[in-house]
Amino acid sequence: MDAGSRIGQVGLVGRVGQVGQEGQEGQEGSRRFVGAGSMPQRFLDLLEQHGYNFFTGVPCSLFAGVTRILDAEPRYGYISAVREDSAIGLAAGAYLGGRQPVVFMQNSGLGVSVNALASLNQIYGIPVLLVVSWRGEGGRDAPEHLVMGAVMEDFLRLLGIPYVPLVPGTLGRDVEDLTRIMRETRQPVALIVSKGMLE
């Protein structure tokens, strides 16, 4: 499956397709999902390999394994934010100071973050990688997650945020492609985390 079909963003499909084709040959080493240890640790290693060096967000049980490591290891400098839009602001400040930030949030936090994404990141050209857990996926979750769970992909498309679901087999390639799009466009992109991936 190429990146063009995996990354869901209407306005960038052509570009994403090109990115995917460019990356088909000769870069398999950097595309492989490498790293020792648990899946959450390998995921963080992958992010660091791609230059991400500022971590903030609001926790979710679906990526609790990642937050556990971020909290336990001072070298990550993880900032536990009070709200998701505040995390987006923190990340924007870090970008302005020269870092490449990641914001972790539950998809409920996307709703909190709309104005930050639309009236800060998107108009100022401030890139950020959003790692968003998909509560309510497939309509199987607690009631408070069902509405956002059902509309999350439409919501990201409507905001024009390129996104890709985290699948272990293609994660290295997907993070590489998303990161390239994020840098080329200086816009937010999202990696979607389903239940069972990073707990």
Next chain:
Amino acid sequence: MTRADAVARVARALPAGCLTVACNGMIGRELYTSADAASRFYMIGSMGLASSIGLGLALVRPAETVVVFDGDGNVLMNLGTLGSVAAAHVANFYHVVFDNAAHGSTGDQRTISDCVPIEEVARAAGYRTAARVRGETELDAALAACFSVAGPAMLLVEVERGNVPGIKRVEIAPTEITARFRAVAARVSPEPASPRKHEITKHD
């Protein structure tokens, strides 16, 4: 003291080389009108997030002084960030809040800062210092010492309601604000400036 006068006085007292983040609305516009520089980041949208942006910046640039120009409406909109600032123990973070107990950019509708003393909230949250000043003399005296003590520090400045004439909108395209600010703050080469000016509307 008008807010525009207070903003200009604080701008004149800023330490050389400091990085400034200004909140949306009249405060950012007044700073832009009186003392524009590449080291100023004007947040024209995302109300409530100037302190978050300043905190992120202060964390990754610990050797620089970061000053946030904020308003009572902005602080109240994301009050939890006061806790984030305090918990991060950012010694290089200075929070100047221009408080007129009103939303000055939308017609001076009241906020609740006449009932909620923001500097006391900041002190309770864990800011190292937090002070309230009123009038030019108190402000100038406070500014003489403000940036030489370790932060996180808040200086709340009581200002009159109303807007003075001649305050411009921020005319720089947002992408250009980002590029020129990063050139100073992150010492990265400025990206090509966008030729178009930020589209200006009459709505706030």
